[in-house]
Amino acid sequence: xALTLKDSVAWLDxxxxxxxxxxxxxxxxxxxxxxxxxxxxxxxxxxPQPKGALFQMTAGRAAFTVFRARxxxxxxxxxxxxxxxxxxxxxxxxxxxRRLRAAIARFEAHKAPLKxxxxxxxxxxxxxxxxxxxxIANHQEEIVAA
Numbered sequence: 001x002a003l004t005l006k007d008s009v010a011w012l013d014x015x016x017x018x019x020x021x022x023x024x025x026x027x028x029x030x031x032x033x034x035x036x037x038x039x040x041x042x043x044x045x046x047x048p049q050p051k052g053a054l055f056q057m058t059a060g061r062a063a064f065t066v067f068r069a070r071x072x073x074x075x076x077x078x079x080x081x082x083x084x085x086x087x088x089x090x091x092x093x094x095x096x097x098r099r100l101r102a103a104i105a106r107f108e109a110h111k112a113p114l115k116x117x118x119x120x121x122x123x124x125x126x127x128x129x130x131x132x133x134x135x136i137a138n139h140q141e142e143i144v145a146a
Contacts (some may be wrong), residue, residue: 002071003133005104009139012097018145021093025142027077030069032139033096036132037083040132044060044110047118056121064120073134077142081089082118107132 023029041143042048067073072119080081080087088096098129123131 002130003084003137004042005108005129005133005136008133009101009104011136011139012101012122014031015097015143015145016094021143021145023142024144027087029093029143030090030096031095032077032085032143033100035080035084035101036136037096037099038087039135040100042081042084043047043114043117043123043128043132044107044112046115047081048116050116051082053121056116056119060119060121061119064117064123064127068127068130071134073138075138077133086114096108104132133136 021029023032027034027035050056110125114123114125114128117128118133120131
């Protein structure tokens with residue numbers, strides 16, 4: 001079964017119920033959540049530094065095709081979106097979780113054309129939904145909630 005953004009919201013619910021939450025990766029939780037929100041927001045507003053069209057049509061398209069076929073994404077979990085504003089590095093992750101929830105809700109309600117992904121290029125709404133859900137799931141690999 002394909003990942004959905006409802007799965008992502010359920011994961012956020014579980015974080016909020018947890019007694020403790022921490023990351024095992026390079027970024028603090030607030031930065032991870034900020035990064036995930038940025039990615040979704042930029043799919044509607046535009047990415048600041050897209051890769052060239054040739055990259056998007058070849059390597060970028062090939063990578064997304066592999067991720068979609070596997071139903072799982074794998075990427076550098078400490079790589080910011082090119083040109084994105086600096087990530088929050090504070091200790092209170094709950095505002096960033098609210099931002100991610102708001103980005104998901106806005107994306108789901110979005111009716112206008114989506115902007116090309118900085119690496120994958122043009123994606124349909126269904127493919128973008130899957131890309132966002134896989135992106136969130138990939139970052140979940142470094143988040144521990146107890």
